[in-house]
Amino acid sequence: MSQINKAAWIREPKGLLTVDEAPFPVASDNEIIVKNEAFAIQPFDAGVRAVAYIPIPYPFILGNGVAGIVEEVGPGVSKFKKGDRVVIDTPSYSAKESRYGGWQQYVVGKQATAAKIADGTSFEDAAAIPYALLTAVAGLQLKLGMGKPGADKKGKVLIWGASGSVGGYAVQYAKSAGYDVVATASPRKFEYVRSLGASEVVDYKNDQATSQLKAMGPFDFIMSASGDPASANAINEILQPQGGRFVITRPRNDQMQIAENVEYIYDFLSMVTQKPENSEFSKWWYDEYLPSALAGKVVPTPFEKRTGGLGGIQQACDDLTGGKNVKKLILNASDS
Numbered sequence: 001m002s003q004i005n006k007a008a009w010i011r012e013p014k015g016l017l018t019v020d021e022a023p024f025p026v027a028s029d030n031e032i033i034v035k036n037e038a039f040a041i042q043p044f045d046a047g048v049r050a051v052a053y054i055p056i057p058y059p060f061i062l063g064n065g066v067a068g069i070v071e072e073v074g075p076g077v078s079k080f081k082k083g084d085r086v087v088i089d090t091p092s093y094s095a096k097e098s099r100y101g102g103w104q105q106y107v108v109g110k111q112a113t114a115a116k117i118a119d120g121t122s123f124e125d126a127a128a129i130p131y132a133l134l135t136a137v138a139g140l141q142l143k144l145g146m147g148k149p150g151a152d153k154k155g156k157v158l159i160w161g162a163s164g165s166v167g168g169y170a171v172q173y174a175k176s177a178g179y180d181v182v183a184t185a186s187p188r189k190f191e192y193v194r195s196l197g198a199s200e201v202v203d204y205k206n207d208q209a210t211s212q213l214k215a216m217g218p219f220d221f222i223m224s225a226s227g228d229p230a231s232a233n234a235i236n237e238i239l240q241p242q243g244g245r246f247v248i249t250r251p252r253n254d255q256m257q258i259a260e261n262v263e264y265i266y267d268f269l270s271m272v273t274q275k276p277e278n279s280e281f282s283k284w285w286y287d288e289y290l291p292s293a294l295a296g297k298v299v300p301t302p303f304e305k306r307t308g309g310l311g312g313i314q315q316a317c318d319d320l321t322g323g324k325n326v327k328k329l330i331l332n333a334s335d336s
């Protein structure tokens with residue numbers, strides 16, 4: 001009997017999602033088929049649905065990461081076997097193939113961009129953590145050259161926007177590599193950010209924030225996790241007069257004034273492991289760092305579990321793009 005698969009389809013640019021049958025996928029060389037037990041709705045996915053800002057073929061299945069159970073392995077797969085608990089990042093947006101889309105019950109992933117989940121870790125945590133954690137670690141380690149956890153480095157790091165998901169993981173990562181972490185956040189989040197490992201937290205809305213932070217420097221590494229223009233302009237000021245560089249989560253825009261002696265480093269950090277030139281980083285990420293992070297080495301940033309399964313994705317997307325201050329949203333594709 002052939003197996004049934006269902007997906008939340010987008011059938012035209014900006015179209016509403018409809019849940020319907022999808023082909024049961026086939027695993028090619030070095031690929032696995034994963035039964036989808038939990039997935040996060042990322043603002044990026046919700047944005048692609050709402051404003052179609054990257055070209056994709058329609059109809060299409062959005063989403064590019066899920067946690068679940070290996071259902072089948074393709075030829076050449078040695079890292080995983082049927083029944084393993086895994087988390088996968090898929091090339092749905094680069095390959096532009098729906099079989100890699102995360103918003104379906106059975107998803108194809110590549111063994112090179114999959115990691116095992118420890119027995120005690122829930123599928124929800126495993127779905128919630130990797131995207132923002134990868135953004136933080138790729139920014140600090142791959143782009144800026146920060147060492148690895150346990151490197152026992154000395155020096156100072158500035159994380160702007162430390163109370164969010166990316167910022168929270170950036171604080172934890174820098175601390176785990178041995179650095180003294182200075183962070184910015186709203187005052188109501190100070191204690192939380194300190195609990196993640198920051199030694200000093202500054203209110204970025206305070207008029208004196210830039211001069212206070214400048215006095216606390218110099219910093220060996222700087223990241224704007226919030227990615228907003230005010231953070232970029234403040235960091236530019238903190239780096240004067242000698243100049244320097246920083247990594248940021250959002251692209252440069254005309255509200256930002258960045259001096260010539262400052263390097264503005266931006267990339268799709270959450271997707272760096274899809275690029276062949278980052279294969280060494282990717283191997284470390286999926287085989288070493290991510291499994292240990294999911295086994296309890298990082299504190300998950302808060303998320304909300306939603307019901308409704310594939311049928312709940314449209315509402316989750318609307319909540320994310322509608323400006324509501326919602327937490328990361330996690331759904332299970334098997335829920336009805």
Ligand SMILES: NC(=O)c1ccc[n+]([C@@H]2O[C@H](COP(=O)([O-])OP(=O)(O)OC[C@H]3O[C@@H](n4cnc5c(N)ncnc54)[C@H](OP(=O)(O)O)[C@@H]3O)[C@@H](O)[C@H]2O)c1
Nearest residue numbers: 135161163164165166185186225226228249267268269270
């Ligand atoms: N390049 C990539 O690959 C990539 C990947 C993932 C995310 N991103 C981008 O990274 C950013 C952060 O994502 P996230 O998931 O961490 O978001 P998040 O969990 O919603 O956190 C954002 C944090 O930024 C702070 N913030 C909000 N408005 C701010 C402002 N005007 N100035 C300074 N700080 C502000 C808030 O801190 P307080 O509550 O303390 O005020 C909030 O905690 C988003 O813009 C997202 O689109 C980029």
